[in-house]
Every structure is written in C-alpha cells, then in structure tokens.
Amino acid sequence: MNILMKxxxxxxxxxxxxxxxxxxxxxxxxxxxxxLALLGDESFRGxxxxxxxxxxxxxxxxxxxxxxxxxxxDPNQAVxxxxxxxxxxxxxxxxxxxxxxxxxxATQVTELAGVPYFELGAIxxxxxxxxxxxxxxxxxxxxxxAASMVxxxxxxxxxxxxxxxxxxxxxxIHEDSLYGQTVAGYQTARAKEKGVxxxxxxxxxxxxxxxxxxxxxxxxxxxxxxxxxxxQNDTVLFFRQAKEQGFKPKAVMGAGGGYSLRETAQAxxxxxxxxxxxxxxxxxxxxxxxxxxIADFVAKYKAKYGTDPRSGHSLANYVGxxxxxxxxxSAKDLAxxxxxxxxxxxDLPVGSTASGWGAKFNEAGxxxxxxxxxxxxxxxxxxxxxxxxxxVVKMKTxxxxx
Amino acid sequence: xxxxxxxxxxxxxxxxxxxxISVGLTLIFGVVRVVNFAHGELLMxxxxxxxxxxxxxxxxxxxxxxxxxxxxxxxxxxxxxxxxQPLLNADEHIQIFAxxxxxxxxxxxxxxxxxxxxxxxxAPDVRRxxxxxxxxxLVGQLVMLGASILLVGGLHAFMQTTALGRAxxxxxxxxxxxxxxxxxxxxxxxxxxGLGAACVGLASALVSPLFPATPTVGTYFVLTAFVVVVLGxxxxxxxxxxxxxxxxxxxxxxxxxxxxxxxxxxYFAIFILILIFKxxxxxGFGRGTE
Numbered sequence: 001m002n003i004l005m006k007x008x009x010x011x012x013x014x015x016x017x018x019x020x021x022x023x024x025x026x027x028x029x030x031x032x033x034x035x036l037a038l039l040g041d042e043s044f045r046g047x048x049x050x051x052x053x054x055x056x057x058x059x060x061x062x063x064x065x066x067x068x069x070x071x072x073x074d075p076n077q078a079v080x081x082x083x084x085x086x087x088x089x090x091x092x093x094x095x096x097x098x099x100x101x102x103x104x105x106a107t108q109v110t111e112l113a114g115v116p117y118f119e120l121g122a123i124x125x126x127x128x129x130x131x132x133x134x135x136x137x138x139x140x141x142x143x144x145x146a147a148s149m150v151x152x153x154x155x156x157x158x159x160x161x162x163x164x165x166x167x168x169x170x171x172x173i174h175e176d177s178l179y180g181q182t183v184a185g186y187q188t189a190r191a192k193e194k195g196v197x198x199x200x201x202x203x204x205x206x207x208x209x210x211x212x213x214x215x216x217x218x219x220x221x222x223x224x225x226x227x228x229x230x231x232q233n234d235t236v237l238f239f240r241q242a243k244e245q246g247f248k249p250k251a252v253m254g255a256g257g258g259y260s261l262r263e264t265a266q267a268x269x270x271x272x273x274x275x276x277x278x279x280x281x282x283x284x285x286x287x288x289x290x291x292x293x294i295a296d297f298v299a300k301y302k303a304k305y306g307t308d309p310r311s312g313h314s315l316a317n318y319v320g321x322x323x324x325x326x327x328x329x330s331a332k333d334l335a336x337x338x339x340x341x342x343x344x345x346x347d348l349p350v351g352s353t354a355s356g357w358g359a360k361f362n363e364a365g366x367x368x369x370x371x372x373x374x375x376x377x378x379x380x381x382x383x384x385x386x387x388x389x390x391x392v393v394k395m396k397t398x399x400x401x402x
Numbered sequence: 403x404x405x406x407x408x409x410x411x412x413x414x415x416x417x418x419x420x421x422x423i424s425v426g427l428t429l430i431f432g433v434v435r436v437v438n439f440a441h442g443e444l445l446m447x448x449x450x451x452x453x454x455x456x457x458x459x460x461x462x463x464x465x466x467x468x469x470x471x472x473x474x475x476x477x478x479x480x481x482x483x484x485x486x487q488p489l490l491n492a493d494e495h496i497q498i499f500a501x502x503x504x505x506x507x508x509x510x511x512x513x514x515x516x517x518x519x520x521x522x523x524x525a526p527d528v529r530r531x532x533x534x535x536x537x538x539x540l541v542g543q544l545v546m547l548g549a550s551i552l553l554v555g556g557l558h559a560f561m562q563t564t565a566l567g568r569a570x571x572x573x574x575x576x577x578x579x580x581x582x583x584x585x586x587x588x589x590x591x592x593x594x595x596g597l598g599a600a601c602v603g604l605a606s607a608l609v610s611p612l613f614p615a616t617p618t619v620g621t622y623f624v625l626t627a628f629v630v631v632v633l634g635x636x637x638x639x640x641x642x643x644x645x646x647x648x649x650x651x652x653x654x655x656x657x658x659x660x661x662x663x664x665x666x667x668x669y670f671a672i673f674i675l676i677l678i679f680k681x682x683x684x685x686g687f688g689r690g691t692e
Contacts, residue, residue, distance in 0.1 A: 035518040176663045204662035207622045213657030244531045267522035
C-alpha cells in the first residue's frame with residue numbers, strides 16, 4: 001500500500017513536471033460567483049471554448065494552454081485575484097472580465113506587474129484611456145454603443161418608417177448611475193454631430209418604483225423614438241407602464257443591459273416587448289454572411305454545454321480570445337514587449353470574425369474595427385436586424401403586437 | 403390638466419403601496435422600539451414566497467396572501483426571539499447592526515438560491531388597466547388602496563378594542579410599567595414583531611403582481627418606508643398612512659414637473675423641513691415619545 005502510494009506520488013510528480021514544461025498558463029478573471037456570476041460565467045465559456053479548440057489543434061506553438069481561474073466578485077476581490085494570478089500562479093497573460101468596474105480594478109494590478117491583460121467584454125471607455133501599455137480590448141465600448149444607437153435612427157428607423165430622420169422626435173431616458181450617464185452623454189454628443197433632434201433627456205434612478213411620470217412626459221411631448229439605457233428592473237417597469245399609459249412610440253431602443261436578457265422579455269411579456277430594438281454584442285442569431293463562423297461557434301457551444309448560448313457574451317469572448325491567441329502564437333516569445341508588437345500587427349477587415357468584428361488596435365490597445373449590431377425582439381427571440389448584411393429578418397416598426 | 407389629474411391618481415396609488423409596506427415597520431418600531439433595517443428584505447422574502455407558490459402550485463398571488471402572511475408572522479417571531487430578544491437590553495446601535503446584518507444575509511441568501519435575475523408572477527387580471535374620465539389605474543393598484551385602508555383601520559380597531567391590543571399599546575407606552583401591570587412583555591414583543599412582519603407578508607402578495615422579485619427589491623422600498631414612518635410620527639398607523647400618501651403625491655408630481663431623478667431630493671427636502679418644524683412627525687405624540 002505504502003509503496004504503491006509512493007509510486008503513484010512519484011509518477012504524478014513526474015507527469016506534472018513534464019506537463020509544466022510544455023504549458024502556457026493563462027489567467028481567467030471573471031465574476032464566477034455573486035450577482036454578476038451568470039453573465040460572468042457565460043463570458044468565461046467563450047474563453048474556455050477558444051482554449052479547448054486551440055489545445056485540440058496542438059496548442060500555442062506546441063505548448064498546451066492551461067486556464068487558471070480567478071473569481072472576481074467585486075473590485076476588491078478583482079485586485080486580490082489579479083495579484084494571485086500574476087505573483088503566485090505566474091500566468092503569462094490574463095483574460096477577463098465582463099464587468100467594467102472589475103476590469104478597471106484588476107488591470108491596475110496587471111499593468112504594475114507587467115503582465116498583458118486582454119479585455120474581452122467590459123465596455124467602459126476609460127478602461128483603455130489610462131495610458132496603459134499592457135492592456136488590450138477586443139470588444140466595442142460604450143461610445144460605440146451610443147454611436148450605433150444614434151446612427152441607426154437615420155440609417156434604419158427613419159427609412160423603415162418612410163420619413164425624414166430630422167422630423168423624428170427623439171428622447172433619451174437613462175438610469176442615473178455611471179453606466180446610464182456615460183452612455184447618455186455619448187448619445188447626446190453623437191446626436192449633435194449627426195443633427196438628430198433630442199427633445200427630452202430624462203435621467204431617473206434605477207431603483208425607481210414608478211416610471212409613470214417619465215412616460216407621461218414622453219407622451220405629452222409626442223416622442224417618436226426612445227433611447228433607453230437601463231438595467232433589468234427599470235426596463236420591465238418602463239415597458240409595463242408604457243403599455244398601461246397607452247404610450248406607443250414608433251421605436252424604442254435599449255443599450256444592451258436589461259434589454260438583452262430573456263428574463264426581462266418574459267417579465268414584460270413577449271407580446272409587449274415585440275419590436276423593441278437593442279444594441280449589444282453580436283448575438284448568436286446573426287447572418288453568417290456578416291459573421292463567418294458563427295454557426296460553427298453555436299454548434300460547438302451546444303455540443304459542450306448542451307444549450308444555446310445564453311447571451312452574446314460567450315461569442316464576444318470567444319472571438320477576442322482567438323484574436324489574442326493568434327497574436328501570442330506569432331509573437332517571438334511571451335514577453336510583454338513581444339506580445340505588444342504582435343498585437344499591433346493584427347489587421348483583420350470588418351466582417352472577418354464570428355462576431356462580425358474586424359481587428360486593428362490603436363496605441364491605447366483598443367480595437368478600432370468593432371461596432372455593435374442592432375437587434376430586435378421578434379416572436380420571443382432577439383434577432384439581428386441591422387446592418388442589412390448581418391440581418392436575419394427585416395426590421396419592424398412600432399411596439400407590441402396589439 | 404389631464405396630466406395633472408393622472409399624476410394625482412398615480413400618486414395616490416403609489417402612496418397606498420408605500421402605506422401597505424410601511425405599516426409593519428411602524429408597528430415594529432412603535433412597540434419593540436427596534437429600527438428594523440431588514441424590513442425591505444422581509445418584503446423580498448415574501449415576494450419570493452409568492453413567486454414560488456405561483457410557479458410550483460399555480461396559486462394566484464392574492465390567494466397566496468394567506469400562507470405568506472402566516473409564513474412571515476412566524477419569520478417575524480423567529481427574528482424577535484433569536485436576534486432581537488437577546489439584544490433587547492444592549493445598546494441601540496448593536497440592535498441596528500444586528501438588523502443590518504440580517505438584511506445583508508437575506509439578500510445574499512436570495513442571491514445564492516435564486517441568482518440575480520428577476521422573477522415575475524403573471525397575473526393579467528391584476529395588471530388590467532381601468533380607465534375612468536381619461537385616467538388609467540390598474541386593478542391591482544385599486545386593490546392595494548382598498549387593502550391599505552382596511553389594514554390601517556383594522557389594526558387601529560384591533561389596538562383599541564381587544565385585550566391584546568391594549569397590552570401592545572401599554573407595552574409601547576412604557577415597557578416597565580406594563581411589566582408591573584402583569585403584561586408579559588416578551589410575548590407582546592414576539593407578537594408585535596410577528597404582526598409587523600405579517601403586514602409585510604400581505605404587502606408582498608399585493609406588490610408581487612406589479613413588481614418583479616429580485617434579491618435587492620427591498621432596498622427599492624425600505625428608504626421610502628423609513629421616511630413614511632418618521633413623517634407619520636413613528637407610532638401612529640394613521641400617521642403612516644398620511645405620510646405615505648404625501649410621499650406618493652410628492653413623488654409623482656415632482657418627477658413630472660421637476661425631473662425624475664430629482665424626486666428624492668424634493669421629498670427629502672420636505673422631510674427635513676417637517677423634522678425641523680415638527681420633530682415628532684406630523685402625527686407624533688409630542689417630545690420624548692419617539
């Protein structure tokens with residue numbers, strides 16, 4: 001018994017020793033528990049799929065990728081886990097993060113430690129505006145979201161209604177925390193550039209238990225298009241109370257957040273959310289002509305997890321992870337300077353990845369060839385409707401089925 | 403003008419929701435003299451219970467009021483017995499932190515069990531809107547208004563006419579004197595906390611069809627509930643009702659005429675003014691009785 005155990009131990013040590021020489025450790029920093037866990041885990045699945053796929057093809061230049069998970073529930077823990085990943089686990093690079101506040105906290109640690117950080121899903125602009133040298137972001141930012149929303153009024157909504165975009169009365173309503181304030185600020189600036197008329201801008205607390213006054217103001221101003229930046233609860237409240245007050249704008253568009261979640265649609269009722277537009281990361285119901293490889297991704301996802309993707313986060317993380325794996329593979333070594341050089345050489349046209357994004361990084365580390373698509377709730381599904389190449393169905397106007 | 407009347411109607415409906423949520427807090431504060439920071443979380447527990455009864459047994463939210471009221475009565479008694487009672491003679495701050503701790507624990511328990519997503523009961527009959535003279539209200543809101551009036555009136559009658567009610571009032575007025583008169587104060591506390599929680603149980607059955615349940619739903623209401631209770635003079639049921647109506651109306655009107663994100667500023671300004679000029683609240687019993 002004793003001898004057997006010792007033998008097993010020695011064998012085990014030997015295996016792990018040989019494996020260690022042919023491995024590249026990568027950190028995966030996401031909220032795996034707590035309130036953000038659902039979409040944190042969904043984001044991680046994209047990285048996990050990309051890693052397994054890469055390992056099945058022989059890994060990174062013959063070395064297997066090994067994921068070391070870090071659970072970041074809040075900014076404090078993000079800092080702690082980033083320290084552990086960089087100093088104890090000694091990972092070569094870190095991937096993350098889904099949430100912007102977690103990303104801002106964790107990247108401060110990795111930047112100081114000189115470990116490259118690949119952000120695959122957090123949208124807050126300031127993340128890449130702090131002059132960091134070892135931080136790269138593959139996904140679009142809040143400014144891109146706001147620009148897409150405002151631009152779509154002229155490019156998609158007005159043509160669908162058969163009117164001039166200048167004649168549409170637009171209102172911005174948003175929850176008044178950092179998220180809503182930021183997106184609304186970018187929307188206002190973009191609207192000024194594009195000559196879109198914003199008639200009302202109404203901030204409200206996401207903890208409001210009553211949005212009727214907001215809706216009555218929109219109603220008395222005869223608003224045609226509502227742009228809302230919201231979480232889940234206030235989205236539900238807005239749709240329910242708009243229906244109750246008989247407010248029927250020609251179009252309502254959300255900035256991701258509460259608009260992207262199936263639970264929101266269920267709580268509002270599919271018949272009431274029908275026609276609501278939404279800007280977000282590419283969802284899996286997107287035309288493969290604009291997003292080559294998306295069907296392949298969905299098939300792989302289903303094979304591994306047994307369900308359809310729960311949101312577009314896994315796809316965004318999958319695409320981003322693959323971009324950076326390619327950059328790591330073509331770098332001469334995994335030193336930060338070599339990785340930076342390699343990332344800066346990435347040059348993919350828009351529409352060449354499974355999320356429809358291209359890739360070209362600026363000095364700040366931000367991918368400049370990304371823009372979110374416009375989706376719409378139709379028949380209980382969130383389907384891509386704009387731009388036309390990415391659309392799977394035609395965009396509808398109006399709100400609700402009745 | 404049309405909008406103005408709709409806003410008034412809306413404010414009254416909002417006020418009745420605040421009233422029905424705040425009544426239990428008034429009772430607990432008035433009798434047990436504990437500032438219950440877990441009040442919002444009791445509402446959250448009630449709303450999840452209503453959701454579970456709806457999802458597992460198809461029970462209408464109004465029908466689930468009975469089991470949920472009983473459940474929360476027991477939960478309230480348990481909180482009093484195992485958390486508040488051992489701290490009854492401790493410093494007030496310690497009691498407050500115990501309820502804050504309970505609140506955090508309940509929110510995280512809900513996060514663990516249900517996740518951060520929202521759960522909604524579907525009750526189309528309750529969410530049906532009724533229109534009169536161009537103004538819209540929901541059936542559920544009218545029910546809430548009726549229920550809050552009945553609850554406040556019923557509790558008042560209970561306090562005035564029954565022996566238990568008298569004992570509760572005696573304990574609220576002076577704990578030691580009541581003890582000397584042979585009132586079993588510990589039991590009165592148990593029952594009062596239970597009753598306060600049971601009121602929240604009723605509130606959760608009425609609020610559920612209008613508002614989805616999330617782990618943090620309690621925090622949406624609890625601050626307003628405290629304002630309502632203090633405004634009403636801490637111990638007065640009618641005061642709480644009047645306070646709730648005032649907040650509801652201010653909420654509705656200021657959100658429209660000033661700005662939706664400034665409505666809290668407006669009602670807290672009014673709140674502070676009232677406290678400056680009438681520190682015991684609108685219906686308080688005079689200095690020293692808080």
